Structures are given as structure tokens and as C-alpha cells.
Amino acid sequence: MYTEKVIEHFRAPHNMGKLEDYSAIGKVGNMVCGDVMWLYIKVEADDNGRDVIRDISWETFGCTAAIATSSMVSDLAKGKTLEEAIAITNQDVAGELGGLPPVKMHCSALAADALNEAIYEYMSQKEREIPEALVRRHERIAKEVAQLEKRYQSFLEQEPDTAAESAKTKPCS
């Protein structure tokens, strides 16, 4: 079902854990749906004054594919300029892993989305001009969250605490 590359990243994930001195964080997914990914980035200017992702890490609640894609997206983005990192797509993540089962493709989207959201947050903080593609993806992610919550409304109503948690994407306490 999973490629060897997926299993390799799942067994020994890269860049795992929380980054203490991060510049921005991208939080995507929904506890109710079973996948939550938090991606931390530390951004610094390089010698040419370009913003570069110096360090990256993640924390993920999810399946084998969610963990492997978290690991892969962190590998792909590490050391890249923000401009380069923005261009990383879910197809890139899945492709680098040698593909994912069709039912698990949304996990690669989650990983790319988490990166997108972290960069979006960073650029918003710094009041940079945000590329239109990034804004469009940010809007799509927000729309998808709303759709998911609608789809799982009956579950969420049963679980007001979880609903509140996922809406805020805050850790369970």
C-alpha cells in the first residue's frame, strides 16, 4: 500500500518536534477528521537579503502518510527561499515519496498547506506584500476547513469541546 520511501520517512521522520525559536507556524487539519499538522519555520535573511527558511520542524497527529508527508515537506522546504518554498506543491511532496495511495493524497495536500500557512503567517507578520498565489491558497484552505466542519457537523455537535478546539486549532488540554 505504501511505498518504501513513505515507510522510511514514517520510521525515522526528519525535522520532527517543536521549534523553540520559530518565526511563524502553520496549523492545518482538524482533530475530528483525524489529521492535524503544525509546521514551524524559522526565517532569516541570507547574504543577498533574501528570506530563507533556515530551520523547519513539525508536529503531526495522523496516519503513516500524514507523518511521512510532514517529514518530506520539511526536507523540501529546508534551506529554500520563501519564493522557492511557496512553489512547493502537494504533487511535489507525494512525488518525492514515490506516490501515495489515492485515498491518502489529501495528506500530501495537508503538508503543502501547512507550509503555505506558515509562510502566509510569516509574511503577514512582517507586513510583506503577499503573492497572489499564496493568498489564493490561504483562502482555499480556509474554505476547505469550513466545508470539512460542515461535513462533520453532526460529529462536531456531539463534541462541542473538540469543535471549539479545532476551530481554534489549539492543543488539547
Add this chain to the structure above:
Amino acid sequence: MSETIYLDNSATTPVAESVIDAMLPVFDNTYGNASSLHGAGRAAHVAIDAARAEIAERLAVAPHEIVFTAGATEADNLAVIGVALAAGEQGHIIASSVEHHAVLHSVAWLAKRGLDVTIIDVDQDGLVDPDQVQDAIREDTLLVSVMAGNNEIGTIQPIDRIGAICREQGVLFHTDAVQAFGKIDLPMETVDLLSISAHKFHGPKGVGFLFVRKGIRLTPILHGGGHESGLRSGTENVPGIVGLAAAARLAFEERPEVTARMRGFRERLIDEVLRIPGTRLNGHRSQSLPHIANFSFQGIEGESLIMRLDEHGIMASTGSACSSPNLEPSHVLVAIGVPLSMAHGSLRISTGRQTTEAEIEALLDVLPRVVEDLRAISPFKVGD
């Protein structure tokens, strides 16, 4: 202890050696078509009759009440759909919310075709309240279907009481006894239809049976040569049927010893696993099949847990949404009110006749480390 530790015996079991020994000669020696008039056909017929008689005797029912099928999914479909078709696709059917999909999806299919359906909820342990069944029965109720023991959480249903209520009300009672067969006593006196699958008790895959109490009208769902008293057309799976009988023999003969061992494993698992912080037992603590223990771990996802255990050669299963083809969490865990976040982190451990104490101890050694490892990756910290 073998290199791999198989603790997914509710999914399927390895075929026992005595079962293989019983089956092997059938493939080449008893190869005839049981419908043929010649010697080879008669020999196959004799083998099927012997298997049928043996199974019937163990359940204390009549041989002609055993209808061989290609497993329990077919038996469940034949029971539920067969009753509805025989009643002219009119009337009302009751099933519990924790039934196997073979029952629930059959019932849903009938609902689409216009039958009325009532799904009975269960309590937090997965138990059906017989009074609720009583209250749900209507004038036009055809059938009540409640499983004997749950395949995910192990909870044993009070089918003796539910069956008695159905009998009193003149309603047919079907029970899916796939997980319970050979593990607990089955109250056959008040059961009208009962589904069994051989591969759940160390028999071969692709064979099972439906017990159909004499006098019950069923419309077949497979049409052809009129095998199995016209209820299930198709050339009989002679090696499978012989294997089914051999597996039933083994299950009944070994039952006191094997189930006592399984109960001990279950107690040990519950005691030890619940020591891990942020853990819960899903299902009834005591009113449970001996071979199933289902847990949830806060903050981790079940598919990852299964894959991590698999790295250690330990095979178990989960009701996690991520592990299902439609990405829906287990309907059983949802029905017993397990919070979705915990339903994602469920682990089912199911033992078999071959399970050893050393295997259980090996699992108990690995599991806390794997849980801790996955929690270290997760953004949701237990005890924050």
C-alpha cells in the same frame, strides 16, 4: 515465540493443522460434484452430509437447518434480505447500531427499497437494551437482527433475552454469531437465523453457514441449480465445508482451555494497557468475548500505531478513520460515544488459539514505547 506476533484474530485466523489435514484429501480424493449421481459425486455428498450433521449436532439443531454459504457476509445478506423478500419487501426490520456492515448495509439497501428500518442505539459499553427492542417491535416487524458478540469491541449482547422477546412477539430473530461461535454458549432455542464464518475460528476462508430454523420462509438471493434446499444455489465448496466442520470440532473440543487462556490474556492486557496515561478501554469490561480487547490512546492516530507495531512484527488493527477506505471512523466506536479524537486512536487486540503468554508480554513491552514515540510527534500532548 515466532518472529511475528499475530494479534488480529478477529479479522481472520490461521487455519489449524487438523483442519488442513481434514481438507487436503478432499481436494483430490473427494473432488466430485455433490450433485452428480456417480460414485465421485456421491462421495462428495457423503462428505457434505457428515459435515452438516456434525455442525448441527454441536449446535443441537437439525442438519437440514444448516445452509452452507460462502461466508458470513453472504449468510447475513441471505438472512436479512431473504426474510424481507419472502415478505414481499414490505414491513419493518430492527437492527442494532453496532452490527457488522454485512447486516447494516443489507438493512440500508432494503430501506432504500421502501422497507421501514429501526436502528437501536447501544449504551456506552456497546450493549443493546432488550426493552428498547421490545418497544421498537411493531405489528409489521419482520425481523430483529442483533449480533451475539461485537467484532470490534467484544461486547456480548443479551441475545437470549432479545430472542425470547422476539419469540413472544412472533418476530424472527437473527444473530450474527461470527465472533461468538466456539467462544460462548449460543441460546439456539430462541434464535431463528444465525450466521457463521469458518475463517474466524481457524477454518478456511470463503465458507460459512446460515442456520435457518425449520419452517422459516426465506427467498434465496443466489439462483441456479437449487443447492442447499434451494436456498443457496452453487456447487458446494466441499473442501471448505469439510474444513468448516473440522474447525468447529476443534473450537468446541478446545473451548474450555482456549477461552480460559484468552480471558487471562484479556485481563492482563486491560490491567497493563490502562496504566499508560490517556488510555481507555472500549467495550464492556466483563460482558465481553474472551478474545477481543479494544483500547483508545489520546493524542495519537490508530493507523500510525498499527504501522509502528508492525515494525516490531506485531499485527493488530484499528477503527481509525485513516485506516478505512472511506476515511470514516469505526461506526461501533462512534455508536458507543467514544469521542472522535479518541476513536482515531483505537487499537483492537484479538487473540487466537495459537496466542502465547510470551506474545502478550512482547506486545506489552513494545506498546508503551510506541505510544510514547507517536505522542512525541503529535501536537496534542497528553496531560497538558
